[in-house]
Amino acid sequence: MLSVAVQTGAASADSNAAAAHQRPIPLVGKVDTGALPAKLTPSQRAELIRDANATKADTAKDLGLGAKEKLVVKDVVQDRDGTAHTRYERTYDGLPVLGGDLVVDTAKSGKTNGVTRAVSTKLRNVDTTATVKPAAAEKKALSLAADAGSKKTTADRAPRKVVWMAQGKPTLAYETVVGGLQDDGTPNQLHVVTDAATGKKIYQWQAIENATGTGNTRYSGTVSLSTSGSGSSYSLNDTVRGGHKTYNLNHGTSGTGSLFTDSDNVWGDGTNSNTQTAAADAHYGAAETWDFYKNTFGRNGIRGDGVAAYSRVHYGNSYVNAFWDDSCFCMTYGDGSGNNDPLTALDVAGHEMSHGVTAATAGLNYSGESGGLNEATSDIFGTGVEWYANNSSDKGDYLIGEKIDINGDGTPLRYMDQPSKDGGSADYWSSGVGNEDVHYSSGVANHFFYLLSEGSGSKVINGVSYNSPTSDGLPVTGIGRDKALQIWYKALTEQFTSTTNYASARTGTLAAAAALYGSSSAEYKGVENAWAGVNVGSRDGGGDPGDPGDPGNGTFENSNNVNIPDGYGSAASNISVTGISGAAPSNLQVSVDIRHTYRGDLVVDLVAPNGAYARLKDSSPTDSADNVTGTWTVDASSVAAAGTWKLRVQDVYTGDTGYINDWKLVFP
CATH class of the missing domain: 3.10.450 (Nuclear Transport Factor 2; Chain: A,)
Structure with a gap:
């Protein structure tokens, strides 16, 4: 257990710092199953949404929203431990607020654990009278x-x-x-x-979200398809998976088309000249995507409501593309150059239908860095679908569109291990990456996912050679694809919003990793290091953007500013302690400099490398002074000195803002 006392002479600090408590330390690599998504029936999900609608006015009040603001419930995701993640849209004076979306995390007890907002700006006094017609x-x-x-x-x-x-x-x-x-x-x-x-x-x-330039598909071999009918009349209607139907547009560009029917329940012959072949691939891809989401994440359909999308093939003439359209809730495939190669590869199906999942959850804007994250999410889950299917004709890999030969030389459309190999995608984050086409800016997250899954360096996986570099030249150790997928999905559905950029995606995936595996786990550190490997943040959770380490004399300091989100937000600034063996001292000195306009809003903890923490300061609604500065003495003799220490600051009220300016640890 860590214990804490305020050192004599501490300035502007809470003089009643509470004794700390130690929480259970999660086993490294062991999933906290309570943080996994619960498998809800449509009626259970509907009940959660009804409950959220019944309390949304109280929620708006608790969040400090203005009198003209109202919440609109979009979705509710529940973990197995009862924690609910409710996604809201917002209105102001009856008008939709674009960028006003937020996610509220609520424990089973009803306590609000946190709020993630698309933007932190308060919405006040907007004149709703338009000048322009x-x-x-x-x-x-x-x-x-x-x-x-x-x-x-x-x-x-x-x-x-x-x-x-x-x-x-x-x-x-x-x-x-x-x-x-x-x-x-x-x-x-x-x-x-x-x-x-x-x-x-x-x-x-x-x-309209698409995978640009896909074409020249090959097929998934002989597969089982779920259809409807009997005797001499069958249709491509998958009643096992919500009634997913596959239609023939017959080179048209509008409407639903004609449902594919057949007399012997044998679809296609493996050639492009048979119109049923593309339909068989599309139908199979939709089924594998449905099963991937259901069996991997407990998600019942694209929107999580058990309702199927539908597929349309043979769109247009010589259309070298495929796209997801959320307005029709459908997936559409062109036939490629010369109408010779339908774009129905397995990872293309998983990619495009995953756009529907993103639209139903985070709603990532299809522009700038959020657009790159939108595209990368589809690449990540499209890759997941391909591995999940375990098809001998299309083995799992970290290549996008490798079967379609869009370049005419056998090379894939995109590479996750080193995205720049396609000639346009970004390997690493830079300040201008949001100005690139979303199919190229997605490279940053694709590369992150590969590093998180498999690690850096050269290797051969499923017969494919990879060589993944890092932005800082340091190695990254992978945590495995299955865990990486769980982290990305949890972040997408519970942390990401319409305006999430790469910096906030890092924060969201770290929060997901902490919930699933623990903040001191190898998986959590893997997320930190994989993001650092693509130039987003620093390794082992160091401050943004660096971790200065030990300047000498047993003093470790981080002076990088870290913003504190207003209203149920949490921020952390980290220090990596090296070169000190054995236990930390019983008189560890913790000096803190936090700039804030209402320090009573803040809860401040020192978190040890093993996850134990000492409460330095509690919140107080009557403490209206500015800033938190001072030095505390912490008995840290029960934990090891070496490792990553965190200053965790939580803002539990709305209305005031601030940042961590500087903090240091002194080992006497």
Whole structure:
């Protein structure tokens, strides 16, 4: 047990620091099964959503939302230990708030454990009277779509007034959705947000999400398909998996098409000239994707509600692409160059349908760094589907679209071990990565996932050679693909929001790893090191962006600023202690400098490498002074000195902000 006392002369510190408590130390590598998703029936999920709707007004009040703000329940995910993760959208004075989404984590006891917000800005005093007319907003959106190469553009619906908040500052705006076709023939759903006071464009994103340039597929060999019918009449209707149906567009570009039927329940002949062959691949890919999510994460269908999507094949003429469309809740495949090679490879199916999972959960904006994370999520889970299927004709690998030969020379579309091998994708994060095409900026997260799964360096896996470098030249040890998938899924469904960028993705995956395996586990450190390997954060949880270590004389300090999220947020600044063997001293000195406008909001803990912690300061709603500065003496003799120590700061009220400015450990 760690015990703590305030040293004489400590300034601006809580003089009633409580004795610390030690929590159980999780076994390294052992999953906390209570943090895994519960397998809910549709009725159980519906009941959770009803309960959340019944209490959403109280939740809004607890979160400190304004009188004009209301919460809209989008989804509820529940862990096996009863912890609920409720995802909300928000309205202001009746208008949708884009970027106002948030996730509230609630323990089984009803206590709020934390809140993850798309943006931390408060929403106050927005004038909802527009200066610009809706027609002008529509005209602007159509012009932007035409400039982007869209064809046959029309407004799918009249511009709607919204409050745009995704970039921090709440602004009254119009959202216009432009239909028609993109320049390559893909359906268009361009969302354009324009300022309702000036008419200028604020933001735009494409809601049709696709894997650009896929083609020349091979097939998955002889497989079992779940169909409907009997005797001499069968259809591609998978009633085992929510009623997933596969349709033939017969080179059309609209509508549902015709459901595939057959007289002998034998579909296709393995050649592109038989129209059923592409349908068999698509139907198989949808089934494997459904099973992957259900058996790996306990997710029942794309939206988690047991309802199937559907597939459409033979879209357009010589269409070299495939795409997910959330408005029809469907997956669509083109036939490739010359209509000779339907784009129905297994990892393509898993990739595209995973866009539906992202839309149903985090809703990652398809632009900037969040767009790269959106694409990478589909690559990650598409890869997961391929490994899950365990198909001898299409073995699991860390290559994207390796069967489609888009380049004409047998090379894959994308590489996860070293993304830049495709000639455009980013291996590592940089300040400009969000300006790249989302299919290229996704390389950062793809590379992270490979490092987390398999580690760095050269190796051969399933007959494929890989060589994965790191941004800092230091090695990364993988934790295994299965654990990496669990961490990414938990972060996506419980931590990520519409505006998540790479820095916050690191925070979200660390939170997921801590919940699943413990914050002192090899898996947690693996996440830290894999992100450091792609230039996002530092190793072993060091401060952002560095871990300065020991400047000498037994003093270890971290002076990198770490922002503290307002209102049920948590921040951590880490120090790596090296060169000291044996137990920590009974008089460990902890000096803290936290800048904050209302220190009574803060709970401050020192967390030892083994997960034990000492409470340095508790919250107090009546302590309105600024800042927390001072020195505490901690009896840390029960734990080892070497390892990563953390200063953990939790903000348990809303309305004030601050950051960790500096802290140090002194080993006498």
